[in-house]
Amino acid sequence: MTTEDAPGDATGAAQEANLDKMTANLARVEELSQRLIQALSSRKPPNTQLNGPDAELFTRAATSYWSEMMQNPARLFEAQVEYWGQSVKHFMEAQQALVGGEPQEEDGPEDRRFSNPLWKTHPYFNLVKRQYQLNAEAIRKAVEEAEDLDDKDRRRLNYFARQIVDMLSPTNFLGTNPDALEKAVATEGESLVRGLENLVADLEANDGEMLVRLADDSAFELGRNVGASEGSVVYRNRMFELIQYAPTTDEVHATPLLIFPPWINKFYIMDLKPENSLIKWITEQGYTLFVVSWVNPGPEYRDVGMDTYVEEGFLEAIRVVREITGQKQVNAVGYCIGGTTLNLTLALMKHRGDKSVKSATFFTALTDFGDQGEFTPFLQDDFVEGIEAEVEEFGVLRSFIMSRTMSFLRSKDLIYGPAVRSYMMGETPPAFDLLFWNGDGTNLPARMTMEYLRWLCQQNRFATEGVELCGERLHVGDVEVPVCAVSCETDHIAPWKDCYRGVQQMGAKQKTFIVSQSGHIAGIINPPSKKKYGHYTNTSLSGDASAWMEKAKFHEGSWWPRWEKWLRRRSGKMVPARIPGDSGYPELCPAPGTYVVNKPSV
Template sequence: MGVSDTVEMQWPDPVSVTGVLQEIFTRSERLLQAEFERRRGRTPALPSDELGIGKAFFDASSHLLSSPLHLVESQMMLWRDGLQLWSSALGSLLGAPVSPVIEPARSDRRFRDAAWSEAVPFDFIKQSYLLASRWLLDLSQHVEGLDERSARKVEFYTRQFVDALAPTNFALTNPEALRELCRTGGESLLKGWRNLLADLERGKGKLNIRMTDLDAFELGRNVAVTPGKVIWQGPMAQLLQYSPTTPDVRRRPLLIVPPWINKFYILDLREKNSFIKWAVDQGNTVFVLSWINPGADYADKGFDDYLRDGTLAALDAIEQATGEHEVNAVGYCLGGTLLAATLAWLAARGEQRIKSATLFTTMLDFTHPGELEVFIDEQQLDAIDKRMQAQGYLDGAEMAGTFNMLRANDLIWSFAINNYLLGKEPFPFDLLYWNSDSTRMPAKMHSFYLRKMYLENRLREPGGIVLGGVPIDLGKVTVPVYFLSAIEDHIAPWKSTFMGTRLFGGPMKFVLGGSGHIAGVINPPAANKYGYWTNPQLGTDAATWLAGATQHAGSWWSDWDAWLAAEDDARVPARVPGSGALPAREDAPGAYVRYRLLK
């Protein structure tokens, strides 16, 4: 089955095409003029290797050339596979039944179109690409004598190169794009060109690929809709209190500390998958920190400020609003790291204002931070520091780009194909709307976080970091802690988060959810998806724990609620936001979360 066998060529209206082309040329000229004005008077920058990629590949090439036997053997294997593929393709053309020389991984969704298997030319292109990819990746992973950090960098960027050159990413070698080209008479590529220009315009000259329809969602209307009020506001955050849905609630309020690398409403996308709404329905008085999206005037805000004007200030505000001195707390990702530091800060002062803590996909021991380690070394951090010093913050688009590279085929190339090669509008998806709503990181805080935690791994050391004048020692924390990690997490790998269970001095429960960093957490019971693993015995390491773990169907949310109920079974009448000592300032989701960088 070929592309032209099933699709008849349609010719577009020439008047319409002329109008689209005129629009494209006008917008292209405007973009080029803006770039020219931006560069006018500037001395052209010399090529630099601030990421250390060039040096890593140079070292790898040197080591490969010093071991020519391995290189020759690898090339001979590629030659053998190529001959086998030519023989297989010839057999297919002659109508003989043949088996593929190589097949995509079951998780590889790029080659789902039937033409990749049924049309001999496309099948040949696909298998040629897969063979070359396997050869190049295998070569990059087996460079003898290369230091570990350079080896990881070579492997990672080789994978980026391989993913970028996939035949699915080019119009002439993508059967779906060719069918759409024939069906629309070329109009699909014109629409794709227009989409490309729109993304360049939105990114002010930098490509900012739309993952979803950004006009389909509005905070407070169809995302972040759980009823509540802003009851407190400080320089770093607003504090939201949600309206109760039960006649009585747990005595201890529940404070949620989200990461400020993203916005809090990942926990409140829609009613059916909102962790916040579900927690309210279980009888919790739920409070959430909504962090400010900082600009250059926040350049000198550090981790201490997020502690003092974030978690500690929230505890004081909650006590004013409810009269309760003690709370249960949840921290997500970077918010979990801050929550853990808050627990240690309180413990050092002999306070236990947080009586139980839950950590979602939280890194505390950064010995093995996963693929993010590729971006963390002294040279790269120096480069990041220079950029942050110039503007006072790390731009949210830079961080989003880094995270997207960890899953490039899903989070970059699939949208490039849809938007540019097929000329389609991205599908409205609340999760991707949230993912596109990026935030900035203050220069001082982000430098401290990357250096002291990722690079130097000081948080795991007693007194390794000092916050607010207090040495932080996680070992002094004796309150119960519930760890939730996700088995496919590529941002906070679960075996690394598991290492954090060894740092606290109190009772631990570790639970492993299915899926990844987001879906593994946002997994409501009604969906009955993914499942989770539990094991009351932590064992000596992550592998031992998993070997003895029991798998359960459904969501870990119910398991967490049962754990929390065992820690806090006292009940009081439901609390209405604004009815205490702190009056309501505005409706949830509040003003801080509404500041959007790009649209």
């Protein structure tokens, strides 16, 4: 072979390699397409009531909008002239940029979806972005100016309008996403094939339902690198496993601490890794710690209600902890719905004359649901009736329904952003423990779901006339043990002002209220070592929430040490550390137990 032949041979070899790669990719696409069809065919018929509001909402909105426009046609004319004027302006500026090559003037606030420089410098992408932003603003104004809607309808319409706007973002489509197009070119289409693989894998994992993975599940194993604090399951019934954690100090406070996490999620949010583990930190402060790990229910739990959680869950766990430790009282903690139900339990205990709980701590726990906030779209009769049909069919509220609902509250971050990275960019989801936990959901029993939604969320009985449970009428004012409540400043699930209103109504003489910076999870899982989020305190709970915050004192750093100081005063003398299990309650298995990993068939 001569030197003159070498370039041609190299080119031919490269072309042959590219052809082989294309052939292999086409074969992968064909196989994936078959799997995609198979996955979609396994999808259960959709519950249309859970996919959007009833037609009456849109009818009322349209009637309100056109009624206003008929009475004031100048407003419609002005809005249309402004919209089309801006559209023409954007088009003309794009034409000028094509000729002159000058970047377009930037409008509006920064949006991280449009961080690629091409959104600013390329006439096509810049026009697409600016027109999308104009359309989004036009929709927002139309909803805002519908004057005859009540507050609930306006909130719902705002929510659904925002979902449409977020869904139609140009970043969600391959032809208008410069990041995805650049990566497709750079990888010679490999990123698109990997994206299809990710899509098919997600559909197969969720029985044909579209639920994008947020984390790389293969990177985590419960008991190894998440939920790995040393402890033992010392009791089990059909509702929960009770974990007693190994002591890390020679002595512990006499009064044990019992934590009730939510059963909407799993308890190991408090034990993701040693650096931010609330469980590990509590044992290091010298406490005998017990944590409830709730069962992930299947259809056989359809008749389990709120009363079952109180009697067979909360009261039974309190009884067992007292027996194991030989103490007459426990200090109890309730997180989210676990805190709401701890309130119900304490109210019932007051009626029964049961003084087994010395103090109660509530993490982001609602008891007054008078302001439904961001959950307004999901707490109206049409949606709740859809939930009722769902649980009647399956016996449970399936975990993916709850996960999808919560994700839509932050759809840009929890749905569309991850979907773009996974399906259009072909990226593997990150190995992020918090997102792994977020995707590890649980089912909810049918009867409990409807009682919680109807009695508490919709009718707000616990804070008003009282809720009938376990043979008693319970009211938040019945909660009389010393209380420490921790809420989070930017929590969209349990807003701190709503939590504050509930604490105000409690009958306890000793009430401490703390507001942590950040949201529902990060504000609670906020170890002192991180020196990240501060917190607010104010000993006076006499005014409304705004007045409380106005006079509150801000403290740098985590609220954990402040709470521990409060808890220490109610935890008794120091005694020798307790080893998990005893003759009456031997170790059944190591922590984190079996319930946390069990996955029912639905």
